Amino acid sequence: MNSPEEPTQSPQEQASLPASAAPGSGVRGSADGSDYGAEQIRALKGIEGIRTRPAMYIGDTGPRGLHHLVYEVVDNSIDEASNGFARQIVVRINADGSVSVADDGRGIPVGPMPDMENRSALEVVLTEIHAGAKFDRQGGYKTGTGGLHGVGITAVNALSEWLEAEIRREGAVWTMEFARGTVAEPLKKLGVSDRTGTKITFQPDPRIFPDTKFHYDTLQKRLQELAFLNKGVRIQLFDERTGAKDDFCYEDGLIEFVKHLNRTTTPLFPQVIHVQGTQDQTEVEVALQYSIDYDENVRTFANNIHNVEGGTHLSGFRTALTRCLNNYGKKQ
Template identity: 35%
Template sequence: MREETNSYDASHIKVLEGWEAVRKRPGMYIGSTGERGLRQMVFGVTDRAVNEVLAGRAGSVEVVLTVDGGVTVTDDGPGIPVDGGEGADGPGSGPGLEALLTQMKFRGRSGGRHDVMLGILGVEPSVVNALSGRMRAEVRCEGVRWVQEYARAVAVTPLTEAGKTAGRGTTIGFWPDAEVFETVEFSFETLAERFRELALLNRGLEISLTDRRHPGEPRSQRFRFEGGARDFVDFLDDHGAPASEDTFGFEYEDPRMEGTVDVAFRWCGSHEGRILGFANSRPTAGGTHERGFREGVAEAIDAHARERLVPAATAPESEVDPIGEGMTAVVSVKLDHPEFEGAARNVLVNSSVRVCVREAVQERLGRWLEEDPERAAAFVGRLRT
């Protein structure tokens, strides 16, 4: 038998640096080279524009799927600083345009409850640029329009003054690199679903999505809601048959959890239930906010039954588990310091949130039931039979 010696040393190791690493392993940054990854690309550019609106520096965001396969994201805010000298929050508050779109950095999120991240991965605009065959930025600031072109995270033109303008804001357009992606076809429906969800969770946020890929059949949707979780529940039950027209809901700030809770729910005729949880506008798969909500509802129902309806001694108290039957609910918390479980970061673990949400729901739901004995009897009877 012939022996073969296989050697492995440092010469076999290839170190990928900078944008080469992003383009070689795009899934590590956007999760997929399919439609899901394209969606994260859109979110990576839209994040900044949405937060401009939520901070009160802009009025709306417009996202357009262009006829040539690109995406443009426009806001009417003060404009990204072209030189990085002074951002919207004062001198040195943000990177300049070219640095934002060409320099790799880890995402640092310091906005707390007021900072929204559309996707689950926190994709930076520079990563979007690296995975795009072309990117174009236009900034309208102080009466001047500035433009710059990029390709694969490299500036291919200098920042150029392109004339005067009466408007203000930023437009970033990008065209995904067909050499990287399995498909470059964006899904209008999935983008619209997330933008609608975001507008429902953030009162007054206005965001529109327009599809111009088929000139003969353009379509557009505009999202803006003022009712928060209440509007969300009404939207979810739009085609249902609610047992009552009343929707219980409230928004409350509690310094103990360093944040706010926005809750709404109603019971419908169906036996199926939906309890949707969100933390800083991100969907969750459970956590302390949802647990506190369930406990608060159960305690309020049981307390009302004991004090007002005088149930038979053999009647069992409500358990937490049956609460969701036939219920449509939205539980949204916005925290300065959210803590999540595991790498997926979709289970909230802040212990103070459970206590605060439970107490707030118990107190307010109890008061709501007392205001309408007939309604209370129907709700309590549903859960204690």
């Protein structure tokens, strides 16, 4: 018996329906005459998906998204440095407007991956999303990393007109070239090298970005910030277009960061309070100094990523600081 909520159609009624609206066809007719069915569904994979919806991966295709490409590559170098595998990072804005990021880390692996049709690990990392060594601690990254999802460097490749990778490892120099996310030149072994490291050079794609001009001051601010956060790591920035350059290296890390933030005001005391510790494999570091200003200047980071809206680490710090001051006041 058919319930009133589920009316059925007679064979004559079903036969009179257009084929596009036949039950089970997966297609529905619409008021304006257009059809919506299985043939309208698209399944975008990897590079194509990134190029179709770039803002999902880099925020937007304006200046912020453009510079985010550089940050993604630099963050990989920073991950090497924060885990003790690299000590120097060089960022260069080339005369043609492209950008090069080089480090003295271990170098992206270039060997074949049997479960990926024996493609080079370098190719897989640069062309497949969710490919990388940071999903667990087995890749040698014992401390937190900015890259966690295996997406960033693939997005850079996908949104670049061209990208060149130069890897130094296993006693040799390896190169590979890409065009809009796909392999343009296969992996090549050029010669010998007694050094290790990764160098990525890329040109943003004008089909994606209305303006592909990098701004020195924007990169300078972020790179200096990273140098403060990673004490002892040297980060150099060069602009071949203008000759501008900067060299950042801070042995006292966050202490120098706080002094830098307070450089235009008067501190209430000369020393910067610095606390550092580890619990359950989580490292925490805090530096603070009070000044005569009424407005606070608080910066919070997790794995070198700026947490603009704070987070539980900031909430916990505020709670602990308030408790300590209250307890001290009650004892006096």
